[in-house]
Amino acid sequence: MTGCGGSSGWRQRADVVVIGTGVAGLAAALAAHRRGGKVVLLSKAAETATFYAQGGIAVVLPRTEDSVDAHVSDTLAAGGGLCDADAVRSIVTGGYQAVSELVAAGAHFDESAPGQWALTREGGHTRRRIIHSGGDATGAEVQRALDVAASSLDIRRNHVALDLILDDGAVAGVHVLSDDGFGAVYAPSVILATGGLGHLYSATTNPDGSTGDGVALAMWAGLSVADLEFIQFHPTMLYSGSGGGRRPLITEALRGEGAKLVDAQGRSVTAGVHPMGDLAPRDVVAAAVEARLSETGDECVYLDARHIADFARRFPTVNASCLDAGIDPVRRPIPVVPGAHYSCGGVVTDVHGRTAVPGLFAAGEVARTGMHGANRLASNSLLEGLVVGGRSGAAAAEFAAATGPARLVEPAPAVRPALPRAELQAAMTRHASVVRDGDGLARLAELIDTAPPRVLKSRKDFEDAALTAVASVVASAAAARTESRGCHHRSDHPLTDPAQAVSVAAGLAPATVGC
């Protein structure tokens, strides 16, 4: 990367800029680097959502009773009619190769016998097909292996991507705020791998940096997004009082090993709700928990995992989180509530991460490939991040080689509407959580419309503006979808409407549809 100086701050050049250093970002960066691209990674935060992933990676292993057809069919069933079947098949088919490359990069997965990976189950899966590491520390191992593999790459920490720089409709770089002040990294290819948006809500399983950055950057660049009304609430986030921010996840793999969801009276939460009971898809279980809480007025339900043998060894992360909160999961059921966990929608891309803006790619949670539809199947997220991350890195390097260096276009100063974060989170939590209705969504939209313009001079300013932009699209998409489907439950429209079995593109400005 070459320093270029310049009156509006520092300037650098690269072939490929990757924003984000979780599974998708690092897989993308490594693939672009292997193709000879000069790669710069921008990272604003120390923690990634990848690190916190517990359950594992859903992958079809050769020479097992599992099949690509079965994994595709489970994914489509969970997705509530909105998955793109071709995208699902493509990503599922790419899984084993991508996991093998991860293993070649040094990742280790738990074994049930020498040379044989241990497989677990989670909600919506009809087979045991989830590989895991360190019991319930899969994400930490994936992150560790990719961090080591990418250690020689140019990773810029504390660099906030404020805006995309466009030149004649194509991407030309990223406007950045770093410890050295404002600057720009110019490149013909940019990959958004910024993760999710859980901090739209007061409490979430996501790390601090999950503020919808990539979705906002894409929308500010005029791109369309889709399926943002489908925000997945994980049924079992640890309940330890009403505190906000990141809260520990209690992995679904516990239910895969037989843990039961019960209310304070010991009654099953999911009995009679779905044939798969506690292992129904996540949207079904979260809605069942929410219904039981509103029926009983209780603050939480309980996950009874007391019978699981060797708990602390199989689930060390959950065990430590519970003990930190003063709960011994071997002696008493774990108090849980649904928590904002994953965005099923995002920036519209194909299965190589390509968006409608030439040179701009997106991969991982920020992207909407069509893999997840209205509700993501458990442990399909690391899979998608690995597969589409790697493909987007390759495609971005090829695009950069074919296009040549970007022109040094001056970035515009960033001024965006931004609400105070706590006010926005409270309104999102009240009106756009597991269950919504038209009146609440209208009140949410009215509040968002009052957001005053803010000059983006800090990471916090940028994140508040990103959250405000993303919230406005979540609110309008959720209001427009007058039915219940997947993660989107409308108390005023409780039924699924076959006429609405389509993804609807949305955006802030006149949007470009497709990719």
Ligand code: SIN
């Ligand atoms: C979990 O371990 O329950 C979460 C896995 C996922 O989000 O897919």
